[in-house]
Amino acid sequence: MSPMLRTALVIGLSLALSAAAVAADFATLLQGLDTRNFREKMTVTEQIAGSGHPRAAAVLTALSAGDLYVDDASGRVVIRHDDGPVTDAATGEPVASHGGLDRVIANILMRRRIEGALSRLRLNAPAPQMRLKAVRGLFGDLDENTVALLRERRDAEDDPRVAAALAVGLALYDLREGSRGERMAAIDELGGNLAPEARNALRQAAADGALPGPVREAAASALARTQTWVSFYDRVEQIFFGLSLGSVLLLAAVGLAITFGVMGVINMAHGELIMLGAYTTFVLQQLMPGHIGLALVLSVPAAFLVAGAFGVVIERGVIRHLYGRPLETLLATFGISLILQQLVRTVFSPLNRSVSAPEWLSGSVVLNPVLSLTVNRLVIIAFALAVFTLLVLVLNRTSLGLKVRAVSQNRAMARAVGVRSDWVDAATFGLGAGVAGIAGVALSQLTNVGPNMGQSYIIDSFLVVVFGGAGNLLGTLVGAMTLGVLNKFLEPATGAVLAKILVLVFIILFIQKRPKGLFPQRGRAAEA
Amino acid sequence: MRTIRKRLAGVVAGLALAGSVGGAHAAEEPIKVGVLHSLSGTMAISESTLKDTMLMLIEEQNAKGGVLGRKLEPVVVDPASDWPLFAEKARQLITQEGVDVIFGAWTSVSRKSVLPVVEELKVPLFYPVQYEGEESSKYVFYTGAAPNQQAIPAVNYLRNMLGIERFVLEGTDYVYPRTTNKILKRYLMDRGVAEEDILVNYTPFGFSDWQSEVARIKEFGSQGKPTAVVSTINGDANVPFYKELANQGVSAADIPVIAFSVGEQELSGIDTAPLVGHMSAWNYFQSIDTPANEAFIERWHEYIGDDSRVTNDPMEAHYIGFNMWVKAVEKAGTADPEAVVDAMIGVTAPNLTGGVAAMMPNHHITKPVFIGEIQDNGQFAAVWQTPGMVAGDAWSDFLPESSKIISDWREPLACGNYDVTTGECSGQEY
Structure with missing residues (x-):
């Protein structure tokens, strides 16, 4: 064996040995997480973050996500995601787990610390989305070290969005620590940027008495430019909230607009029909575990049928005996609401x-x-408009809708031309109740x-139906949106x-002025 | 008896049997215990559990032979979440049913409604829920937390451990949040938090459209200083609040929320995955690992017949209060309400978290304070606790008008509202 080879072997061997020692150290370090004392856990977390060990990122991610466990039997720290396989945290190799x-x-403190550490580690991740998140994660934690990392990344970055974020991050630092020239350049960069960090940095610079006058003025005017946009978007947000x-x-x-508006029945159990729709959703989700989204979609017709059926029963059983007696209807339906x-x-x-x-309805x-x-x-919003449109079509374009309008406008004449008004009453009430059920799903x-x-x-x-004008679906739409936006403003x-x-x-006040609401019914139907 | 639901039928039948067996000793009539919790209406969600807890505790005590050789007989009434009805039902319990003690009420307004009745008829009320303080009655024993046993330690945790500098005090619009927030605002400002760093906001009961409020919290929290929300939002309104927080992307790492009215029971109605890390401050968590707690949870599951039912802080308060009452009856040698009220002060009973609670002269008890973070299984992980027990303070030291008032029901002072500067006991007893 040549001396050279021997040296190489020795070095190789010692490297392998020290690698083994490092691995053992890392495993021992992880054992430190098995404590109830959060201060100790925090210390260990920081040591893991600073260890530079290749498994550090995986362990920290698991810890933050709640996927890190201690095996009862072996005392080993392991990673398990949901019900997946168990892997050793220190090595990443699969292990058999016998105990609990x-x-x-x-x-929170540990998770915050991990977030910062991971941002540093992910700064060079292959996915641009990850890098973007990492860069933004560092905005609150800018010092010489992190800025050096950002500069390094800037030179290698090819994704325009990440590059823009990097520029903001560096500008934030320059505005705080840089020379006068750098500060002016940073203000240029940050002006018009809507990120809260950028706005805060400008606000601080504008109020910082230690900075030269022109810098402060530049910061103030850049901030003013941003603020115009911020208040514009705030308005847009308010309108969205209102809608x-x-x-x-x-x-x-809208269901009430039919039962109360079209039929004139004061239905105090309307809210409970909404509730039945919501419970239908619950029952379907229980029946179809693992298919939450599908259950929700199926709940729409199911809730319509359930609440509609209850509606027909209520109408046939109680309300039809009380037509023309609003006070008794009110009391009877109030009783029904308590029973439900x-x-x-x-x-x-x-x-x-x-x-x-479901996942597609979150975030x-x-x-x-x-x-x-x-x-x-x-x-x-889209669903409400769709339901509304459908209902308008049913009332205006179908034979049922025609009969409903005929009966509500002139019952005697409708009967004379052969409309079965009893059947129409039940169907109309059922329709209104069914729509309430759909509302419950949403x-x-x-x-x-x-x-x-x-x-x-x-x-x-x-309130909405009375404000919009009883008997007018368009009034309900305009009334609901007006009240919503007014409330949110x-x-x-x-x-x-x-x-x-x-x-x-x-x-x-509005009802005092216009007792029939926004869109009063006109013509003979109004007097009937 | 006719008012008792079918759930109780078994218990009642058992008691009736016990009563007829013991009929030979005519003097050994059962001691009647009033249970005054809403079983219908908005508060049924929280209070019906406490009714079951009381029935379980009474059943257990009877299995041990009752108190002073006498069995206990629960008398359950339903005040139906209707505040004035609480007063009527309390009067009915005392004058018609002849109960010697009442365990009940949840909301502050229901307690205030019962208070004049128990003072007039001189029967003790054990009130198990955290409340706003600023009250001390000779006939009320407050086994829930006063603000210094929940709210003050919670903001200390936020400031000292999490480094929070800006606070949103978000509450439901009624007496408990308003008084608590008044105390907290004073407390924070005394400790150098600027007024513009405190945002106080109220919403109505059962509020469900949180879009603007959460957007405002987000905006308030994006000014560069670490921000937290201190929530005294009550009951149902919490679910849409947390949902909106999650949907607008506010995580516990950005703006943590610490709540005083959200416990295991409230979380059992929601998917808690997006809430992980938000906090609650209580004196008890189901997850606290002690032999006493484990045994209690096991008995509760057995009694209620459902392993998924959770335990919570007010249940522990009833556990402590009931055991204290039993000890006081034994100490007094009689269940006579006046004698028991006098015997209560100084009575101790173990709590479920490994400590011992003592009844203080101001009718509040000593409690440990825990901060718990919400986990994705709907439970809390205790991340911090006070080093020792904290005695409840009836009159807040942090409000100028009440800091000079003390409460001590021992002779010779025997006053719930004693002004130390003037040396006068206010005629008002609460």
Whole structure:
């Protein structure tokens, strides 16, 4: 064996040995996570982040996601995602686990620390999306070291969005620490950028007495430019919030617009029909575990049928005996609402039930750092409009719709030409009830599904119908959207409690002036 | 008896049997225990569990032979989440049913409604829920947390451990959040937090459209300083609030929320995966690993017949309160309400988290304070706790008008509202 070869062998061997020692050290380090003391856990987390070990990123990701466990039997720290295979945290190799697994719980502080550490590690990740997240993650943590990393990355970056984010990050640092020239360049870079970090940096620079006058002025004017856009997007956001609230009101009220508006029945159990729709969603989700989204879609026809069937029963059983006696109808339907609530309490328990949101209804569409629209609200706005359109078509383009309008306008004449008014009454009420059930499906995505959920919508529904003008579907649409937007524009200025009161006062005044609502029915039907 | 639901039928039948067997000793009549919790209406979601807890505790005590050789007989009424009805039902329990003690109420307004009744008829009420303080009655024993046993340690945790500098005090619009936020705002400003760094906002009961509020919190939290939300949002409104937070992408790492009214029971109605890391401050968590707690959870599951039912803080408060009452009856040698009220002060009972609770002279008890982070299984992981027990303070030290008032129901002071500067006991007893 030549001396050279021997040296190489020795070096190789010692490297392998030290690698083994490092691996053992790392495994021992991980054991330190098996404690109830969060201060100790934090120390270990920092050591892992600083270890530079190739498994560090995987371990930290698992710890943050709650996928890190301690094996009861061997005391080994392992990683397991959901019900997947168990792997050794220190080596990444699959291991057999016989005992139970105890999760290593991370608290917020540890998760924040991990987020920072991972940002550094992911700065050179292959996926641009990851790099973008990493760069943004470092905005709050800019010092010489991280800035050096960012500069290094800037020279190698080819994705334009990541490059833009890198420029912002470096400008943030320059504005704080740079020379006068660098600061002016940074202000140019940050002006018009909507990211909160950029705005905060400019705000600080504009107020910083230690900076020379021109720099402060430049920062102030750059900030003013940004603020114009920010307030514009704030307005857009408010309108979106208003339309979203309006679409919820529309869904809740449109069924009532038929039973109360077209038929003239004061149905106090309307809210409970909404509740039945929501419970239908719950039941379907229970019947189809693992298919939450599909269950939700199927709930739309199912809720229509369930609530519609209840509606027909209520109409045939109670309401048809009380036509023309609004006070008795009010009391009887109020009684029905209490019966339905207690029925649900007995069948499902008084506790709220959990209806899950499918993946495609979660999160938001981020348009820019200031404006993002939540997906579930977008879908519900579209859904409300679709239901509304469908209902208008049914009432105006189908034979049922024709008969409904005929009976509501002149019952005697309709009967004389051969319309079975009894059957039409039941079908109309069933239609209104069914639409309330559909509203329940949508509301189950936004609020609690419980025995009391109907009560929170009944008053709003009547307000919308009365405000829009009873008997007019278009009025319901305009009324719901107007009240929604009005409410959301008042809320930031007055608070939610006062906003609600002001809207009520507005409606009272409006009804004083125009007792028949926004779009009163005209002609003979109005007098009937 | 006729008002008792079918759930109780078994218990009642058992008691009736026990009663008839013991009929030979005519003097050994059962001690009647009133249970005043809503079983219908909005509060049924929270209060019906406490009714079951009380029935379980009473059943257990009877299995041990009752108290002073006498069996306990629960009398359950339903005040139906209707505040004035609480007063009527309390009066009915005392004057018609002849109960010697009442366990009940949840909301502050229902407690305030019952208070004049128990003071007039001189029967003790054990109130198991965290509340706003600023009250002390001779006949009310507060086994839930006062603000200094929940809210103050919670903001200390935010400031000292998480380095929070900006606070959003978000609450439902009624007496508990308003008083608590008043105390917290004063407390924070006394400790150098600027007024513009505190945002106070209220929403109505059962509020469900949180879009603007969450957008405002996001905006308030994006000004460069670490921000947290201190939530006194009550009941149902929490679910849409947390859903909106998750949908607008506000995570616990950005803007953590610490809540005082969200426990295991409230979380059992939601998917908690997006909430991991948000916090609650309580004096008990189901996840706290002690032999006493494990045994309690096991008995609860057995009693209710459903392993998925959770335990929570007010249940522990009833557990402590009930055991204290039993000890006080034994100490007094009688179940006579006046004698028991006098015997209560100084009575101790073990809690479920490994400590011992003591009844203080101001009718509040000592409790440990825990901060728990929400986990994806709907439970909390305790991440911090006070080093020792904290005694409940009836009158907040952080409000100028109440810091000079103390409560001590021992003789010779025997006053719930004693002004130390003037040396006068206010005629008002609460």
